[in-house]
Amino acid sequence: MHSDTGVSILEMRDIWKVYPNGVIANANVDIQVRKGEIHALLGENGAGKTTLMKILFGFEHPSSGKILYDGKEVAIASPHKAIAMGIGMVHQHFMLVPSLTVAENVLLGMEPKKGLSVDMAKAFEIVRQAGNQYGLSVPVEKKIEDISVGMRQRVEIIKTLVRGANLIILDEPTAVLTPQETVELFKALRILVDRGKTVIFITHKLNEVKQIADRITVLRKGHVVGTAEVKDMTQVEMSRMMVGRDVEMVIEKKPAVVGPELLRVKKLHYVREDKVAVLNGVSFSVRAGEILGIAGVEGNGQTELVQIITGLLSPSKGDIAVNEKVMRRLNPKTARKSGMSHIPSDRMVRGVALESTVEENVISDRYFKKPFSAYGIQSPRKITRFTKGLIDQFDIRVDSSKRSVKMLSGGNIQKVVVAREFTAGAKIIIADQPTRGIDVGASDFIRRQLVEERDQGVGVLLISADLTELLEVSDRILVLYRGEVVAHFDEVEGLTEETLGEYMLGIKRMSEDDLKGYSQETATDKEGMER
């Protein structure tokens, strides 16, 4: 539209990025961005978008590959260098100082001076002008902590502009915005490209791509799937590129033998501290002997949902019932007592204590029980014996049960988590991204374990960004979009990733009537009214 066809401002050629732990974040990535366009970088979480942009902004260095900026080959050693070249980046987590004013934040490090002092009047003027020039008016004299998230984002954009950015990278800019703020942002982006700037827009929201972007490059699992003109594509086509299809896995699964209801989530609402409503009345139930999968693009409420169910977070409204009993004082301890176990999504933050040994990690939820301790005194030999058993059973690759967990590989650390959670004697297992970032062998092992638990009559709630996994393992699937259940599938047979993708990305949603039956919603309502 506004782009001079063919004149590229940026080309990245054959970029590879292999992290020290062996994870390949980018492989053979080629991307070309034209001057004056809005270029969307589309992909699921973990597809390698952010790594690619970090390389471009000098935070990370590519293992190999070439970057051409304005036709010249460049090496971007640091963000400083990137800024000097005219590249600006608006991070997902804003880089702002809350107690300083808007103007101070924008001009930090390049303050106008009058004598020895910062010339505040001039600073206000500079920032005001820079903003007005691009339709981004900001309250220059207010402190960051006193302005809205949308305003803060504007400040970040102005920050790049006053530093002379010609190419502006926005990392999931709409994730934190209200719909109105998003409209405002898009207006501003249009003005930016009208004035000759180029924008790279990282996202996984298709409707936004359709609204604002000129071209897209789609990444999946570190590879470029393709580049295309947005006007030539439908949202469905885009979603297919993004979600794609991988090699089939084969997990033998007997038909589910469903028992009584074990876990019920009733009309859960959660409003985050920044007043964003993350969950809007989510209800469902998990029964014994089934695996309920939850699909959804990350950031649509899954994290909060899991934290609330496991007692790490209090809901704003709504109840959790275990075995048809509403949990009044739900915290991790009572949750575990009621028969829940939890594989957390980020094993390094919650799943393990890195400096502690494998033994200490596998007993963290049962250290007070026999035979691990008696009268408050631990029984080291029994703990060791138990741990050795787990090491064998779960095939954890470690030479001693007394090795600290930080010495293990990612897959083996996850096996430590899984070993603990699968042997807790739980009736309900909340598995949040159980196979994220681990090797194929370990993933397969964990999936088989999940199915086995379900065959034993355990109820499993599986949250996963890996659709192949969800379709392979789940008996039923719900789709979460913007904190609401937008689809449910009682039958997984015949369901495709493309279909799921359309619901996950908000292209489609089931009608209220279709959704009604999925978790005996009506029964819940009645019960709720009676109470």
Place this chain on the structure above:
Amino acid sequence: MSDTLLGIFSWDFIGSVIRVTTPILLAAMGALVANLAGSPNIALEGTMLMSAFIGVIVSGFTQNLWLALFAGVLSGITMSLVLAFFALKMKTDIILAAIALNIFSTGGTIFFLSTLTGDKGSSASVNSLVFPNIDLPLIKDIPVLGEILSGHHIITYAAIVLIFVMQYVLYHTPLGLRIRAVGENPDAAESVGISVNKTRLIALIISGTLTSLGGLFLSMGYVSWFARDMTAGRGFIALAAQALGGVSAFGVALGALLFGFAEALSYSLQFLKVPYEFTQSLPFIITIAVLAFYAYIRLPQNVKRRGAQSGETRNGRLFQRVWEYFSRRAGIRKGVDS
């Protein structure tokens, strides 16, 4: 009784308040700069002691006041440089490094004192100079006011000027802006090319300089000799004064004044048979109470989130928070009325 009371609140008393406040004030401002930069300086105590010592020794051996000033300040800066080197470069925990420096000063000053003078208790045998008191021309002749304002020690005047200088530097210059930015969000500062370590180094150097003036005042203003452990915890008291005073130099000055007032009062009240220990411990109890209150008003949003269990705590921006708290309360009441 009323005579004694009068005696307590005499001009002498005010003079004594100002005198005992001076070193605490200087060190508290040192604490402020370092804290704002996010690199708290617990080594104030040792820094003060070292400068007090170096000042006396250099003045005693050279009989040159300027050299003594230079050496005293330089020793304060050196302490800060060592702290910065270990904390910023060698990744020592900054609090542990500071504790080590305090230990170094406590013993080191005694060792060097004894090596140089043969006396371990004080530098009485060294004939040190003192920094002079200053009579302000014209003002000193004004009745009452002259008595209060004039005739103080030169470092006291310097300290008063420095309150304004520090407020200006911290809140009106690019350096101050960067120091505050680095302390509050190092990532934000780094993302626009401000070196976090360099900024913290500068802040620590300023901190060391201010604190060393406080030390020099102790040995070359208050008295004319150095005695072992002569700081007697003033460096730590300065930390408390800063915690009490918040993030503005004026607030910190008030905090220091409270401690100075209590110390002076404790001397005077002895005549009234009020145990000086009571008055001495009062500022500390006040500090604890204020910290508790400050933490309490920040609490509501924390309590609701049961997830927030990590030990993140921070002191700072006291007055602002208190102000916000009260304005919020007022706002709520207004809302009910209308």
Place this chain on the structure above:
Amino acid sequence: MKLKFRIDTFQLYRTGIAIGIALLLGYIIIFFSKIPSDAASLWEGVRAGFDNANEAFKWFLLGPIVRWRGNEMLFNERGAIQWLNESVPIIITGLAVSIVFSAKQFNIGAEGQLFMGAVAATFVAVHFPAIPVLHPIVVILTAMVTGALWAVVPALMKAKLKASELVSSLMMNYVALYMGLFLIKTFIRDTKAGSLVSLPFAATAQLPFINERYRLHIGIVIAVVSAVVIWWILRRTTWGYQVRLIGDNINFAQYSGIATQSVVFQVQVASGAVAGMAGTLEMIGYYDRFLWLFSPGYGWDGIIIATLARNNPLFVLVAALFFSYIRVGAKIMGRNTDIAPEIVSILQAAIILLVTAEAFLSGLKQRSIEKRARKVEEALTGREVK
């Protein structure tokens, strides 16, 4: 019970090197301070410097355990006893601090806790009915309870209000100092004595002596037993397990169902109880009355010792004995030469700075990690990895 140490060889090397550097630094300082200013020539001066420094170091390094009669080396009983006695309070504070550090909490309030503990203990030691055996036990328990109570204030502020324990525990130290002195002065002062001291303790309050001549009291036994008990509690009980898990990863501990907030509170109070007896043991062991005019500084020593010992109570013993050894050595050096024993704090500071500097010799650490990773890999795969 089998004691099994997991000694990190790298830490051992590093501590050794740090101590070496510190000693060298001390030697150099003494050398320069002992070059006579009136030496005939530079060479003479340098030689005198070396001679003096060697002499000083002989006393410093060997003094606590060796005395000389002519050229004959004898066991220095008095020095060794002083060494043991002086290690008692810092072992105890080291233990107290290592408990809180194990949960990754901070506590600089040990100083006030032990001061207040000693003040309360003084009252009981003077006034409690003179029942042998029971008396010292009651005294010590009083000290512990008082120390624990003194720790409650910052602990509550932290648990309930999330106020930083750093400043509040520091403030409590000063309140303890002033209030403690006031209580001693007002209620239990010995007016016949020249300086501010308490009335003498009842004879029954005295800790038994192991060696009466040089006043070796059983404080050292109490300290060693405490170290083993605390080690056992931290390593072998479920409570200790909770504490360590919180110290390693508080989010994980909470996720696992541990009541992190209350354990953190308990840790602070337990540490206060232990710290409470630090000064009291010295007072009813070595002295016979309360005679502090200032804070003794053991609380600060405790922080350093716990840090050097990496929070392991058994290593606390080693670190405290080491510190007390070089302190006593320095004192003996001071008695036999004219070098001020305070030089030892320069060495202490250097040791702390170097040992706690993560970047110090970190290259070496990297290599050792790689070596270990290779070993693990070899053990697993059964083949050699290059």
